[in-house]
Each structure stands twice: as structure tokens, then as C-alpha cells.
Amino acid sequence: MIIEPRMRGFICLTSHPKGCEQNVKNQIEYIKSKGPIEGAKKVLVIGASTGFGLASRITSAFGSDAATIGVFFEKPSAEGKTATPGWYNSAAFESEAHKAGLYAKSINGDAFSNEVKRETLDLIKADLGQVDLVIYSLASPVRTNPKTGVTHRSVLKPIGQTYTNKTVDFHTGKVSEVSIAPANEEDIVNTVEVMGGDDWAMWIEALKNENLLADGATTIAYSYIGPELTEAVYRKGTIGRAKDDLEATAFTITDSLKSIGGRAYVSVNKALVTQSSSAIPVVPLYISLLYKVMKEKGIHEGCIEQIHRLFKDRLYAETILTDEKGRIRIDDWEMREDVQAEVAKLWLETTTETLPAIGDLEGYRNDFLNLFGFELGGIDYKAEANEMVQVESIK
Numbered sequence: 504m505i506i507e508p509r510m511r512g513f514i515c516l517t518s519h520p521k522g523c524e525q526n527v528k529n530q531i532e533y534i535k536s537k538g539p540i541e542g543a544k545k546v547l548v549i550g551a552s553t554g555f556g557l558a559s560r561i562t563s564a565f566g567s568d569a570a571t572i573g574v575f576f577e578k579p580s581a582e583g584k585t586a587t588p589g590w591y592n593s594a595a596f597e598s599e600a601h602k603a604g605l606y607a608k609s610i611n612g613d614a615f616s617n618e619v620k621r622e623t624l625d626l627i628k629a630d631l632g633q634v635d636l637v638i639y640s641l642a643s644p645v646r647t648n649p650k651t652g653v654t655h656r657s658v659l660k661p662i663g664q665t666y667t668n669k670t671v672d673f674h675t676g677k678v679s680e681v682s683i684a685p686a687n688e689e690d691i692v693n694t695v696e697v698m699g700g701d702d703w704a705m706w707i708e709a710l711k712n713e714n715l716l717a718d719g720a721t722t723i724a725y726s727y728i729g730p731e732l733t734e735a736v737y738r739k740g741t742i743g744r745a746k747d748d749l750e751a752t753a754f755t756i757t758d759s760l761k762s763i764g765g766r767a768y769v770s771v772n773k774a775l776v777t778q779s780s781s782a783i784p785v786v787p788l789y790i791s792l793l794y795k796v797m798k799e800k801g802i803h804e805g806c807i808e809q810i811h812r813l814f815k816d817r818l819y820a821e822t823i824l825t826d827e828k829g830r831i832r833i834d835d836w837e838m839r840e841d842v843q844a845e846v847a848k849l850w851l852e853t854t855t856e857t858l859p860a861i862g863d864l865e866g867y868r869n870d871f872l873n874l875f876g877f878e879l880g881g882i883d884y885k886a887e888a889n890e891m892v893q894v895e896s897i898k
Contacts, residue, residue: 504583505885505887506519506520506585506888508872513778513781515877518587518588518591518876519585519591519875519888520586520876521882521888522878522884523591523595523876525879525882526595526873527596528595531565533807533811537815539567539568540562540814541819542814542818542819543567544567545570545631545636546563546564546572546636547572547574547638548563548571548572549640549641549706550614550638550640550642551571553874554775554778555810556573556638557589557592558807558809558810558811560573561810562810562814564596564600564607565605566811566814568605569605570605571605572607572610572623572630572634573593573609574610574612575593575610576612576613576614576643577590579897580892586890588875590611590892591892594892597895597896601895606630607896608896609896609897610622614641614706615647615648616647620705624709624713624715627715628713628715632715633715633716634710634717634720635716635717636720636722637716638723639703639722639725640725641702642777644656645657645697648701649705653696655692655693655697657742658693659736659740659742659782659783660683660684660736661683661736661739662685662686662744665684666685666735666740667680667681667682667683668680668735668736668784669681670787671788671791671858671864673787673867673868678853683784686740690741691741691744694744694745697745698742699744699745699746699749700724703749703756704755707722707759708759711760716760716765718764720763720765721765722765723767723768724752724753724768724770726771727774728746728771728838729834730838732785732846732847733783733785733789736784752767753768753830754829768818768829768830770817770830770833771830771832771833772809772833773804773834773836773837774790774834774837775809776867776870776871777806777874787867788850788853789846790867791866792849792850795862795863796845796849800842802842805870813833817831
């Protein structure tokens with residue numbers, strides 16, 4: 504079938520298998536071009552199919568020759584219907600890893616569930632014995648707590664008062680004003696349940712209880728802080744409460760890993776185009792201005808560049824540098840004073856008419872389409888593509 508992007512709001516309903524494959528290959532080539540990283544050799548990535556999780560799996564495998572197990576929840580293809588991009592990404596990753604002689608297996612299912620945790624523990628036990636790095640990179644709007652059976656849904660809302668600011672429809676380029684009503688207490692609790700640290704702690708506890716963490720094992724989860732411009736809807740909103748909980752959980756996990764000399768970290772990463780960030784009002788406009796500024800300064804990074812720098816310069820450097828709250832800050836270039844001052848100035852000047860000149864909405868759109876395997880060089884999008892692709896380890 505000929506596959507074209509089909510949009511609904513901030514979601515693309517189709518994905519291109521060849522484009523996703525090329526996107527993965529491009530990231531692999533980038534990591535290989537940077538030379539080896541003396542990192543972990545047996546790695547579990549929870550949330551391994553897109554964004555930072557996928558980049559972490561690629562960096563571990565092709566930077567450190569690591570065996571990797573990836574856990575994700577993706578929809579496989581059906582006759583005449585494309586898979587989700589994460590499915591195609593994972594198929595491409597496994598194929599390339601196996602060609603390189605690397606161990607790579609995947610589990611597709613709800614990572615919040617006891618069943619998927621059990622399946623993962625059994626696979627580690629059977630194939631790897633133990634893991635020495637656990638990446639936690641889940642991005643889901645819904646979680647059913649396996650202990651209570653209650654299903655929680657996260658919301659993107661400010662806390663305390665209505666938030667009003669500029670936003671952009673990145674499909675049309677139209678800049679408008681958006682107002683978001685404040686969250687109630689239930690919204691906050693639900694968002695923390697979904698996006699906080701509870702599930703991360705459950706994973707680490709389950710691994711430790713079955714002696715599946717190697718001595719000195721490290722676990723890392725990903726977070727975001729961002730600028731003053733977005734803080735009302737992000738860091739001081741419901742998501743921010745969840746991130747506070749996630750960051751506090753790192754200390755709890757570190758305490759629990761003392762007996763094996765292990766550590767838990769939260770890495771605060773840069774604002775990037777992901778399926779999650781595209782859904783947050785205000786953020787696409789901020790990112791399009793940020794991209795323009797950072798590209799002009801020669802310090803722009805995508806997911807793979809961010810994670811490579813995290814692994815090489817932070818996680819596996821002689822000393823792991825953290826901020827006063829114990830967080831690894833790989834958002835340091837984004838949060839530079841000169842960068843933020845320029846973005847804040849451009850924000851005031853932004854209208855539908857000025858944005859094409861002062862922002863990088865094209866870069867935003869291109870990165871968004873790349874997530875789904877579109878607009879990548881070297882792909883003939885007018886040619887027939889086989890939508891039926893299998894992840895090698897999932898039969």
C-alpha cells in the first residue's frame with residue numbers, strides 16, 4: 504500500500520515502516536560515529552520504542568555493545584492498516600541489533616501490569632541472569648494500578664488558576680491564545696499516579712527481590728523542568744507534581760539499592776518534539792522558538808544526541824555531576840541564560856505573521872513527521888510499502 508501521513512489534531516494516525524526503519528538506522532549511525540562508551544552491558548529499557556527510550560536502547564546497544572530487553576505497548580500492523588511507529592522502530596532496531604550480533608528481545612504489553620513485569624523478570628532470568636542498567640522512560644496517559652485495580656488518567660492542567668498564553672497549531676502555523684482551566688485535587692492525584700514514581704519503584708523492587716540487579720546497578724528515569732514561559736502549565740501544573748514525585752522516588756530507590764551498591768537518578772532532559780510534548784498547549788510554540796535559537800548557536804540536539812551526551816558525559820563519566828537536588832542536568836544548553844533570554848524576547852514578538860521568520864516551525868513539523876516515519880531522506884514515499892512487519896523476537 505502507499506502510505507501517507509493522516510492527521511487528527513496532534514496525532515498522526517499512520518506510520519511508514521521504511522521511514523521508521525530509516526529513522527532508527529540514522530540514530531544507530533550517529534552512535535557508531537561517536538565511538539565506544541564504557542557503559543552497561545545488560546540493559547532493560549521500559550518504554551523502549553520511541554523518543555528517549557528508543558535512543559537509550561540504541562545508545563546502549565551500539566555505543567556499549569549491550570544486550571537489551573525492551574518493554575513497550577505498541578499496536579502491530581494488520582492487513583491494510585499500519586502499525587504504530589514504535590512497533591516499526593522496534594522491528595528495525597531488533598533487525599539491526601541481530602545483524603550486529605547483539606542480543607535484543609522485546610516484550611509488547613502494558614508495562615504497568617503485573618503480567619508484563621512477570622514476563623520481563625522471567626526473560627531476564629532465563630537469558631541474561633541480571634541487568635546492570637534499567638532505563639525507565641514510560642509516557643502513557645493512562646495507568647491501571649496493579650495493586651488497587653483502579654484506572655487513573657493524567658491531565659495537562661495548571662494548578663490554582665486558569666492559565667492563558669499563546670500557542671500554535673503546528674499544522675497551520677496559526678498562533679492563538681489558549682486558556683486552560685485549573686486542575687482539581689482528583690486531577691492532581693490521578694496525574695501523579697500515572698506519571699509519578701510509583702511504577703518505577705515497583706519495577707526496581709520486583710527486579711531486586713528476584714536478584715536480577717547486578718552489583719552496582721544503575722537505574723535512570725527521565726524528567727523535564729523547562730523555562731518560566733511554560734512552568735504554569737508544565738512544572739507548576741499537574742505534570743510538574745508528577746515529576747516532583749518521580750524525582751523524590753529516585754532517592755527512595757537509591758536507599759533500597761544500597762545493599763548492592765546501586766543508584767537511581769533522574770535525568771532532566773531538553774524540550775524535544777515527541778508524541779507527548781505535541782499534546783501540551785504552549786509547548787510546540789516554545790519548542791519552535793527554542794529550535795531556532797539553539798540551531799543558530801550550534802547547540803541544538805535531538806533525542807539521540809541528548810542521550811549520547813547523557814551516557815558519555817554524565818552517566819559513564821568518572822564523576823556523575825548532579826544539581827543541588829541530585830538530578831542529572833542534560834537540559835543545561837537549553838536553560839543557558841543567553842538561550843532563554845532570546846526565546847523570551849522572541850515570544851513577545853510572536854504572531855501568526857512573524858513566526859515563520861523568527862521561529863523554526865518547519866523544523867518542528869519535520870521532527871513531528873519523522874516520529875511517524877515521514878519526511879526522511881532516501882525514502883520513496885510514492886512507492887508501495889509493506890505495512891506487515893514483524894518484530895523478530897515477538898512471534
